[in-house]
Amino acid sequence: MALAAASSTAISGSISSRSLASHELIKAPQIGSFRPLERHLVPSGAVNSSRRRCLVKPVYAEPKQSNSTVPHAATIIAPEVSENVEESIEKEDYEKLAKELENASPLEIMDKALEKFGNDIAIAFSGAEDVALIEYARLTGRPFRVFSLDTGRLDAETYRFFDTVEKHYDIRIEYMFPDAVEVQGLVRSKGLFSFYEDGHQECCRVRKVRPLRRALKGLRAWITGQRKDQSPGTRAEIPVVQVDPSFEGMDGGVGSLIKWNPVANVDGRDIWNFLRTMNVPVNSLHSQGYISIGCEPCTRPVLPGQHEREGRWWWEDAKAKECGLHKGNIKDEAALTNGNGNEAAAAHAGSTVADIFNTQNVVNLSRTGIENLARLEERKEPWLVVLYAPWCRFCQGMEGSYVELAEKLAGKGVKVGKFRADGEQKEFARQELELGSFPTILFFPKHSSRPIKYPSETRDVDSLTTFVNALR
Template identity: 55%
Template sequence: MSHPFDVAEIAASLASKSPQDVLKLAFEHFGDDLWISFSGAEDVVLLDMAWKINKNVKVFSLDTGRLHPETYRFIEKTREHYGIEIDVMTPDPRLLEPFVKEKGLFSFYKDGHGECCGIRKIEPLKRKLSTVTAWATGQRKDQSPGTRSQVAVVEVDGAFSTPEKPLYKFNPLANMSSEDVWAYIRMLEIPYNSLHERGFISIGCEPCTRPVLPNQHEREGRWWWEEATQKECGLHAGNLISKG
């Protein structure tokens, strides 16, 4: 396992490689220090690819406390299907309880999703990532042309790195399309979230996710009451490029 490595050089060498090649290189460099982020949506493709390379793959998921019942069932089904442990991170009650007491359970419809996501998603994620050296996500460029078109196959994480401790982030599915992802799911008959059968494409928390109509972009089903520029929760803050 060699640290650190030249991200620009490696990104260039991976530019035309398959997602599996990206994962193989990630495992070669980081081994058990590489964690796969699994959200209970179509990023199951990432988990499937990683598991086929390393049966002892480390996986974590964020339980915000507000997921759909179908997502909870799917996370459990995935755990059993692959015979893996999934490290489920939950919000810190010392932050969540006063927030709910003061603002109730649906404040985000009035004042935006930032504060709620900060407590339910960002803080648990930060807590997890502070203990790891590298992580891999299922982000793709086509998921949100406005904010994700610049997704790199490998990068130093712009949101969660510190000068003392760089965090390396792999996005092996960056160049796959939604069509590619679903061809993979169907061809290999891997488990998927049953919400996908009901018009849900991008799946997050239950109050903040809805199905999309034909020809609507998938991210239009997330935080639909807000401007398009706000449709990231901060997990991938590096996506939000300043328009100067």
């Protein structure tokens, strides 16, 4: 994607449409910077979008010297609007708008979002590469607001990055915090790290989802850094703009909040090219192998070749890697998730996804076959077996190396097998075969009934060969 060229074209159009010179564009005051624009500079779109609630006084971000820490997104109260007024407002077809903007640049999409919603929209900033959103907003020359969720468990590097971003853009980020009583109750009853045992959803609900819900009740729209290539199974179909399926805006009710995803169609590599080109500050954790960044206990670096979301909640299934902020991405949440945030067994029982690891050198083990293999204390040959799900992108990612390994080991005294461990077999695999997340690789030694679990996230041929040779 020629992101730089597209951005350049869109930037030029944006500048000319407002008759601003390039140096004026960069210095344009912003709501986020707590320097409200002079009346003659306020974009007409922002004025029109707020005219519908004429009784609402525009809320600007607090001055930097203020000691108040209450974000405006949490304190704005939606006014009562008569039904007659509401009925007279033409509701936009956002599905149609999404199609119209499908091939638009992120800058054009950002400009449209800020134009339509003015002070009633804000950028959700996580402290990762979605700093690109702030840069795009700056380039539009329009006022903008930024908010972030401080869970209380972020890395020190992320907090320092927040400060860097505020100084770089001369803005004040509107922070949202979890309810102290709720956090206290969770920690006292279940401990500091309960999410490792019963899933991350409960902790995320207290520390992230509920604070976000409060923030969004003060807005009519929000801007996220979601991309289609970020998460297997949950973000592949996100549009550039949509009616938020999970949260409510200041007017309340279904359809009261609009969600913009300006970089939905952008490849992660192009995002990074943009950040480098524009000399945008980035979180120092990125240089340590972190790509997707969340809370410290639930985030770790990824290895070369791993998907970026594999560093988040790594003890859970690949398709459960959402914290709840974008749960609307999951089409049938009740069917796809159970109490601990992982897929329910029935979700993929009837899956029509094509099988993987299909080669004559990989033995397809049935439930009976792997049960017998696990019971044997004396085997003629050792076995290497992958517990997998064909829909899992991480399993798909290691298919080539596993098949190549099977070819190398053919006739060498080591059997290579696979066992599909999702659906009805998932609970059995968890209890009897140490399944944690997909894929799980087990080595069954020749003279031992107990399998040895491959401990590394590196799944290239050489690493797997070393593991086998050390144990055979």
